[in-house]
Every structure is written in structure tokens, then in C-alpha cells.
Amino acid sequence: MLERIYRQLFDHYGPQHWWPAETPFEVMVGAVLTQNTAWTHVERAIDNLRQADLLNPAAITALDQSDLADYLRPVGYFNIKAKRLQALTRFLIDHPQLNSLETDELRQQLLSVHGIGPETADDILLYAYQRPVFVVDAYTRRLFGRLGLMDREASYENLRHAFEAGLKQDAQMFNEYHALIVMHAKTVCRAKPVCDNCCLRRRCAYFCEALKA
DNA sequence: AACCAGGAGACAT
DNA sequence: ATGTCTCATGGT
Numbered sequence: 001m002l003e004r005i006y007r008q009l010f011d012h013y014g015p016q017h018w019w020p021a022e023t024p025f026e027v028m029v030g031a032v033l034t035q036n037t038a039w040t041h042v043e044r045a046i047d048n049l050r051q052a053d054l055l056n057p058a059a060i061t062a063l064d065q066s067d068l069a070d071y072l073r074p075v076g077y078f079n080i081k082a083k084r085l086q087a088l089t090r091f092l093i094d095h096p097q098l099n100s101l102e103t104d105e106l107r108q109q110l111l112s113v114h115g116i117g118p119e120t121a122d123d124i125l126l127y128a129y130q131r132p133v134f135v136v137d138a139y140t141r142r143l144f145g146r147l148g149l150m151d152r153e154a155s156y157e158n159l160r161h162a163f164e165a166g167l168k169q170d171a172q173m174f175n176e177y178h179a180l181i182v183m184h185a186k187t188v189c190r191a192k193p194v195c196d197n198c199c200l201r202r203r204c205a206y207f208c209e210a211l212k213a
Numbered sequence: 214a215a216c217c218a219g220g221a222g223a224c225a226t
Numbered sequence: 227a228t229g230t231c232t233c234a235t236g237g238t
Contacts, residue, residue, distance in 0.1 A: 035220040041236065042219090076218090076234040084221085117221045137219050155227095182219050217237085226229080 001149065002166040005211055006173065009180040013187075016179035019127035025092070026055060031123035032084050032115060033075045044074040057089040084115025103131045118156045126178070132171040134163040135178040139185040147211060 020039075021027045026046065033042045048071040049055045060068065069082035091113045092098070098106060103125065110121040118136075125131040136159045145152035150159060167173070 031219090034218085036218060036233090037220085037235085038218040038237070040218095074235065076236080077220095077232095078234075080221085080233055115221070119220065123219080135219085139219070178219085185219085215238105218235100221233100223231085224229105225231105226227105 002163060005147075006167075006177050006180070008211060009184060010176060013180055013183050016176060016183055018175055018179035019123070021127075024128040025057065027128040028088060028092075028124050029055070029085065031120045031127070032088060033072065033081055035077070035081070035120060037075050037077070041074045041076065045072050048072075048074070057092045060085055060089040061093060081115075087114040088116065099129060103129075103133065106131070107133070118160075122160070126171060126174055130171045130175075132164075132169040132174055134160050134167070134174050136160050136163070137178070137182070139181050140178070143181060143184070143211075 019027045019030065020043075021030055029046060029049070030039075030042055033045055046055070049060075052071065054060055054063065054071065063086075065082050065086060066079075068085065069078040072078040072081050072085075075081060091109075095109065098109065101109065106129065107121055107125055110116050110124055111118070116124070122133045122135045125133045126135055136156055140163075141150070141152050141159070144150035150162060154162070167177075
């Protein structure tokens with residue numbers, strides 16, 4: 001079932017080449033900045049940091065928090081995210097050799113960092129460390145909830161385990177799967193009030209008929 | 214002009 | 227354990 005939907009999305013949209021970033025560190029920065037935020041805004045904030053030559057842990061750690069926040073304005077929540085970004089960079093500086101940890105241990109370590117919750121941790125595990133973890137986001141809940149395959153109200157961990165149990169533990173495939181779900185959500189049902197395929201916006205009632213069969 | 218975006222922490226119940 | 231508030235800019 002989960003396999004079938006993956007293939008259907010992949011056949012329709014093709015490979016997504018995620019995560020859109022140059023380095024693992026840039027993946028982590030993007031993962032924090034994109035929390036409840038559109039990616040186009042994140043790109044501008046990361047651009048700001050790159051122009052100022054700040055796209056490394058040492059530089060961000062050394063910055064004054066309110067100065068960092070100014071570079072982050074486009075993403076919203078800039079004060080909170082400045083604090084979270086510095087918590088991340090300090091953690092990375094204090095913990096070299098994270099890649100040598102087992103996935104479960106690494107996940108626990110990431111979750112202990114201020115501002116890194118379950119989804120952000122899994123973004124980092126999957127897209128920065130290529131670990132086979134399934135990322136559950138709001139779109140995933142809506143899509144599979146509307147398909148009647150998952151309980152929208154289930155906890156993050158339960159949903160994640162449900163996906164991981166139903167699929168081959170393949171980091172590359174998990175990578176594409178999450179990216180395809182996001183692409184699917186971004187693509188469909190924009191202009192027309194009624195669409196033939198589906199919509200994943202909060203208040204849109206249209207189902208994903210094409211994925212149901 | 215609302216509505217929403219690739220969430221997480223603090224706090225109360 | 228579970229529910230509600232808050233954080234905030236910029237698109238459509």
C-alpha cells in the first residue's frame with residue numbers, strides 16, 4: 001500500500017533531488033529555519049547568511065543573537081529561530097564525530113538540543129546523515145489521513161513507526177518519499193476552486209482520488 | 214483580506 | 227500524556 005503510493009508519486013513527479021542544500025550543515029540550518037515556514041523564505045535567509053560568510057557553526061555561534069535574528073527576518077519567528085540556530089551550532093561544536101553514533105542514539109542526541117523536535121531531528125537524520133528514518137510532516141498527516149490509511153491524531157512516533165514498518169528501510173527511498181509528498185502538496189489545487197486530483201491545504205476538502213485506488 | 218507556510222517550547226490540565 | 231498559546235514575515 002505505502003509502496004504503491006510511493007511509486008505512483010514517483011512516476012508522476014520524478015526524482016526530487018532533496019535536500020536543496022550544498023552541505024550537511026546547510027541542511028541542518030534549513031531544517032530549523034523551515035519550521036512552520038515556506039521554503040522560499042528560508043532560501044532568502046540562508047542567502048543572507050551566505051553573503052555575510054556566516055554559513056558555518058563557528059561564525060553563527062560567535063554572533064550576537066539579535067544580530068543573527070536580523071539575517072533571519074524573512075523566515076518569521078526570527079528571535080526564536082536565532083536562539084535555536086545557536087543551540088544547534090553550539091551542539092555541533094561540542095559534539096564532533098556525531099556520524100559515528102548509531103541512528104537511535106544520534107536521534108536522542110538531536111532531540112536534546114533546544115529547538116530540535118521530532119520532525120527537525122528526522123530531517124537532519126535523513127537528509128544530512130542519510131539515515132533511514134521516515135519524516136512525518138503536516139502534509140503526510142493530511143494526505144494519509146484523507147486516504148484513510150493513517151490516523152491524523154496519532155502521535156508523531158506512532159506515525160513514523162507505521163511508515164517505517166510498512167516500507168523497506170532505504171534512506172534513498174525515504175528521501176524521495178518525503179520530498180514527493182511535499183511536492184504533491186505544493187503542486188496541486190492552486191488556482192481552481194475545484195480540482196481533479198487533490199489538495200493538501202488545511203481547509204480544502206478535495207481528496208486525492210488518483211491515489212486512492 | 215484572510216489564510217497559511219516542509220514545528221517546537223512553555224505551560225496548564 | 228494531551229490541549230492551547232505563542233512566535234512573525236511574506237505568498238496567494
